[in-house]
Amino acid sequence: MLITLFVITLLFLVMAIAAVIWQRRHLVKIKADQRVYEVLFERLREGVIFTDKERNIVRTNPAFSKITGYEFAEVMNKNPNVLSSGMQDASFYQKVWDAINQQGFWEGRLWNRNKSGEAYLQKTSIIDLASLNHPKLGFMAIQSDITSLVTHEQELNKLLHYDALTGLPNRLQLTKHLEVVLKNAQANSDMVAVLFIDLDGFKTINDKFGHEVGDKVLIQTAQALKTTLGEHAIVSRVGGDEFVAVISHLKNEHLLNNLLNRVQRSISEVGYSQDVLLELSASIGVTLTPENQSEAEQLIRHADLAMYQAKQAGVGFIRFFDLDEDRETKHYRRIWLEVENGFKEGEFELFYQPKINMRTGEIVGAEALIRWHHPQKGLVMPDSFLPFIERSYLSETLDKWVIVQALNQLSEWRSMGLEWQLSINITSRSLQQAHFVSNLAKRLKEYGTELAPYLEIEVLETSALEDMEHVIAVIGQCHALGISFALDDFGTGYSSLQYLRDLPVDIIKIDQSFVRKMLHDPNDLSIVGGVISLCRVFNRQVIAEGVETAEHGEVLLLLGCDFAQGYGIARPMDAGALMVWQAQWQVKPFGLVHNQAMFGRGDTSLLRAEVIHRLCVDQVEDYILGKHEAAPDVNSKQCDLGKWLGHYSLKHDQICHELKQVHSELLFTAAELIKLCQKGQQSAAQDQLPKLFNRRDGFIKVMRKLHNAVVNITE
Structure with a gap:
């Protein structure tokens, strides 16, 4: 019995000792865990707040x-x-505590807001600790300062959605805004306008005054x-000067x-506000809703297309988008x-139209004119594609190709002993x-600088005036x-004495539209004669385009223009055909049927009288053929020719008598034909029209005799 009691007592003693040992070990583990938690609490990068059940702060960590x-002591309780x-506001916090x-x-x-008074953005988690049944703790909040992160996000967002120079929204942000505006406008039946604005001549400002001035503009x-534009508009920068x-x-x-x-005026005022005077304007394209029901991005493209049309019209124009113009742009x-592909496939070729000295009949050179061997359309003339690409990069590609082809051709002509000058047309885009x-100098060096005097560059008058300087x-x-x-095409732009004086061009080309009609339109004759006289005054060589008949050549020579090109001489042809034509060309004065003395600088009023009577015959013919309802006035008493006849009659009595006779016969015949027509006898x-034409030719022949006599006297 005693032994049993002793064993039981010993067993309890062992168990008690084991319990004490386990408890001590458990306490050590708890304390170790507590130390870990304390270290974590102290070293957390996130700020931690513990509050009691009344939401008063009872503990914070160093973060x-x-x-x-704030130190803990400053916020405790x-x-x-x-x-x-x-x-x-209060409603925000109410929603927080409701959650x-x-x-x-x-x-x-x-x-x-921190102790220094600076606001900061924090990411916060608030946890209810009620489930822990802790006697003191009520809530825990964990917070992270994300101000710098959000600021970085905002900076990235700004870079993605805003223009760095002006601070305006970019195209991406604009499109998003426009989508919202369109949705609201549709709901309220409002009108919305999209404007695409491009500054005219901005590249010139950058090139001339530098990018600092350009950025300021x-x-x-x-x-x-x-x-x-005010509060109901959003303005965006979508490109360099757009x-x-x-x-x-x-x-x-x-x-x-x-x-x-007002937009146009405000932009022009920007130019005047600079340290240097800038002539600033803008081309503006506009599209409107609800007329245009397209999506946001499409509306911007439509406004862009309208701006392109405004740009084509000139400087400072405004154009509204039109569906027909959109179709035209798609055609462009x-x-x-097709042109781009044509270059890749080698479908383009230069044709050459000869230029001659009409006084001697010698070939002096040719103009290079591009032709397109289209795989479906056959030979395509430049008017069918050049206007569509003149303001695109393709025009530069074409010009570079033309220069290389021209230098190749000049080299070939030189090897054949032909010292012809070759003129090439260069677009304003390339000149800019x-x-x-x-680049041109580099090409010349490749082919030989000795070719330079034989190369002539033609620029359109309108292109030259875009940026004179x-x-x-x-x-x-x-x-x-x-x-x-x-x-080239002198007279079709804004011709003035200043331009003729300041532009250091060597040759003036009279536009063919004046030359072709000068035999029948006294105003065109006056223009041609005026240009020739101006070229003589300013010491410029002059050449006429559009010479289609021997008569054109004769009149030009009478006016003092020796050089010409046109269908009356030869049509444009490829290089091989040009050699065949050149071999058959007879070097003789062009169309001369009268005494050499007449080809001087006589009184152009005689030529004007000749053209007026040509025009009169044309009008009679049109009336007889039913092209005009009203009969022309062929009353000899109303004709100005009598004034000239009176002026020259003392010196050239015989010729004047002959001229009076043929003049009277011409007008009499014209009047007789008109009477027949008025009586219903059109047939x-x-x-009898051939009779009228013969009278006209006889009249012109005598007029030339008078001109010849005048030249002999004046010389």
Whole structure:
């Protein structure tokens, strides 16, 4: 019994000792765990707040102090609202506590204010600790300062959605805004306008005054657009010098037109506000809803297309988008693609139209004219594709190709002993390129600089006037290389004595539209004669285009123009055909049927009288053929020729007598045919038209005799 009791006592003693040992080990583990938790609590990068059940702070960690600037002692037993920034209202906090009461936690972002008074954005998690049944703890909040992260996100967002220079929204942001505007406008039946604005001549400003001035212009233009268009508009910069504006809440187009005029005026004022005087304007394309029911991105493209049409019209124009013009633009793009492919496939070729000295009959050169051997359409003339690509990069590609082909041809002619000059047409876009002259010089070096005097560059008058200062500089640099310049289509642009004086071109080409009609239109004759006289005064060589008959050549020689090209001499042809034509060409004066003395500088009033009577015969013919209802006046008493006859009658009595006779016969025959027609005898009148033409030719022959006599006396 005693032994049993001893064993039981010993067993209890062992168990007690084991329990004490286990308890001590467990306490050590708990303390170790507590130390781990304390270390984690102290070293957490997130700020931690413990509050009691009344939401007063009972503990914080060092990260809290680092984030807020407050030490624990400063916030102990205080409500966390001591950190409130005032940027969230009471309803915000009510929603936070509603979520905690319902779900046991809340997570989100809120703005607090640190000890220094600076607001910061924090990501916060608040947890209800009620489930722990802790006697003191009520809530725990974990917070992270994400201000710098969000600021970085905002900076990235700004880079993605805003223009760095002007601060305006970019195209991506604009499109998003426009989508919202369109949705609201549809709901409210409002009108919305999309404006695509392109600054005219901005590249010239950058090139001439530098990018610093250019950037200043862009910044001030952005501000001017925002100020002018007002609160119902968003302005965006979508390219180098391109802006798009979306205007909502428009009531009618009249208000829009007023706004557009104010936009133009504000942009011009930006130019005047600079340290240097800039002539600044803009081309504007406009599209409207609800007329245009397209999506946002499509509306912007439509406004862009309208702006392109405005640009084509000139400087400072405004154009509204039109579906027909859209179809035309698509046609443009189709041709661009075909031309681009044509270059790759080698479908283009230069044809050559000879130029001659009409006084001697010698071939002096040729003009290179591009032709397109289209796989489906056959031989395509330049008028069918050049206007569509002249303002695109393809025009530069074409010009570079033309220069190479021309130098090749000049080399070939030189090897054959032909010292002809070859003129090539260069677009204004190529002339505006900074490296045009240096690239041309490089090509000349490849083919031989001795070819330079035989190369002539033709520029359109309208192209030359786009940037006179730049073109003058380019011409000067080309002259230094030995290359000459011709001003093409003179008279079709804004011809003035100033341009003729300042542009250092070597040759003036009279536009064919005046030359072709000068035999029948006294005004065109006066224009041609005036241009020739001006060229003589300014010491410029002159050449006439559009010489289609021997009579054209004779009149031009009478006016003092020796050089010509046109169908009356030869049509454009390929290089091989040109050699065949050249071998058959007889070097003789062009169309001379009278004494050499008449080809001088006589009284052009005689030529004008000749043309007036040609026109009179044309009008009679049209009346007899039923092309005009009213009969022309052929009363000899109303004719001005008598004044000239009286002036020259003392010196050339015999010729004047002959002229009076043929003049009277011409007008009498014309009057007789008109009477027949008025009596209803149109067929009889038409049968006698050859008689009228013979009278006209006889009259012209005597007029030339008089001119010849006048020249002999004056010389």
